[in-house]
Amino acid sequence: MKRGLRRTAAVVAGALLVGSALPAAAATDYAAGNWWFEDTGVREAQATATGEGVTIAVIDSSVNTEAHTLVGANIRPGGVDSCPDGTPVPVISDDPGSRHGTGVSAVIVGNGQPVGGNPGIQGVAPGAEVLVYSLGTDEVDSGESWLTTPCPDDPSGYLATVVQDAVANGADMLVFTSLQIFDTVSATALLQAIKAGVIVVAGNPNDSAMADPVSPNAPGVEQFNGVVSVENFGPEGERDDPVVGPWLSIVAPGDKFLSYEPGEDLSWSEPVILGASNSLATPFVAGVLALVMEAYPEATPNQVLQSLVHTASHAQPDPVHTDEEGWGRIDVPRLMATDPSQFPDENPLIREDGIPTPAMYDEGVFSDEFGPYPLEPVTPDDGASDDPEGAPTPAPMGDGVPILLVVLLVLAAIVVIGVVVLIIVLATRRR
Known part of the structure; x- marks a missing residue:
């Protein structure tokens, strides 16, 4: 799956699932497209946990909850369905433009049911709850597909609202599979979410030429200090044009996955085997972390990240980071067998030379040449707040x-x- 870029002031959209299907064979073995479930230890891990009690915010395109692979899944829209100026943003939709978010969500909470006589997609964490936030619709362009920018007049404000709303509504994890630029208020919102213990998982571009150097004023979400930055590998361990860099965290399955497209009849039952995609490796990692969080409820989010680092392929026995593979390839059986509570309660992904800097995390605000951007607290949809100081006062x-x-x-x-x-x-x- 190739992914390109369209830059705006604060958002970068990445190429998605459509147009990335492998050439059709005379008799495609669609069952082989579930290798990531059968061959990595996920099936065995689900005997211990299914992600129940974990809430994952998928920040992607809109999602079709009526697609065959998602029927019955615990999915609900987040509390943001419009831009700061009031322009509506589709969240739950059966429009073909929902294909990317639908495919990403299926990797997390797919129901495993056959589709039109073909194999189903069993999500990594089918017991988890998914909150949907939309970055626009999936549009096909010259054989590749793109997410459009939903709020070009205020992309940073929109991203900040999405992040804060997800945190206020109980998200344990934020998942980004398109390339977003965070600056000013949106960077502060993401920094504060990570500092509060929300795990952020983000995919790199599929084209290494699109991996720009980290910007000190507007880092991409996959390069944002403290984020789980994901790259992919295939069923034989192969990697297609990988991104390398000091921000890279983990390498996970993401190539030759089975997925379902809307098709010309909009039945959402057209099977495809997709090419190498960080948009698929990212929800795989999020799903596995949800299994760990359920299996070890006493562990903090930072300890779960410590366990991810300490059980990856480079930890022999101590963790080693490289620009080529981050902390290594994810090891699901080893991760599930390791109690995270033995590790320090510190985010191991915050680097001394990263952006935002550790000092920004200490202060709780992201600053550039324009100054700090403190944010007001956001309360959940029902108006309830666990923080008395954040509760509204009588007018x-x-x-x-x-x-x-x-x-x-x-x-x-x-x-x-x-x-x-x-x-x-x-x-x-x-x-």
């Missing part, structure tokens, strides 16, 4: 008398008037 009225006090005074006056009227009536009757 003042007039010279500062709270509305509630005014209401109580009016009610008291009504009661007094009623009593007076009753006394007068009784006195009149006695006459």
Whole structure:
């Protein structure tokens, strides 16, 4: 799966699933497209955990929850369905433009049911909850596909709103499979989410030529310090044009996956075997981390990341990082057999020379030449807040008398008037 770039002020969209299918054979072995489930230890891991109790925010295209692979999955829209200026953004949709988010979600929570006589897609963490946030629709362009930018007038504000809403609605993890640039308010929102213990998993571009150097003022999400930055490998361990760099965290299955496309009849039942794709390796990693989080509920998110690093292929026995493979290839059986609580409660992916800097994490704000960007807290959809300091306060009225006090005074006056009227009536009757 090739992925290209279209830059805006704060968002980079990546090429997606469509146009990346391998050439059709006379008799395609679609079952072989589930090698990532059968050959990596995921099936065995699901005897221990399914991701139940873990909430994953998929920040991608809209998602078709009625697609065969997702029927019955625990998926719901996040609390953001419009741009800061009010322009609607589709979140749950059966439009063909939902194909990328639908395919990504299937890797996490696919139901495993056959589709039109072909094999189903069993998600890595079918018990997890998926929150959907949309970065626009999947548009085919010259044999590749792209996510459009949903809010070109304020992409950073939109990303900040999405991140804060996901955190407020209980997301344990944020998944980005298209290339997003974070700056100013959006960078602060993402930094604060990571600092609060939310795991962020992001895919690199599929074309190594598109891996730009880290920007000190606007890093890409896959290069953002503290993020699980993902690259892919295929069923034989092969890698197709890999991105290399100091930000790379882990290499995971992401090539020759079975997926289902809408097809010309929009039945969402057309099977394809996809080429090398970080958009598939990324949800695979997120799903495995969800299994670990359920299996070891006492472990902190940082300890789960420590375990990912300490059990990857380069940990023999101590973790070693390289620009070519990060901390190595994910080892599902070893990861599931390791209790994360033995490791330090520190994010091992925050590098001293990374952007945002460790000092920015200490301060809780991302700063560039324009200065800091503190953000207001966001409460969940139901208005409830676990933070009393973040709860809304009564609006003042007039010279500062709270509305509630005014209401109580009016009610008291009504009661007094009623009593007076009753006394007068009784006195009149006695006459």
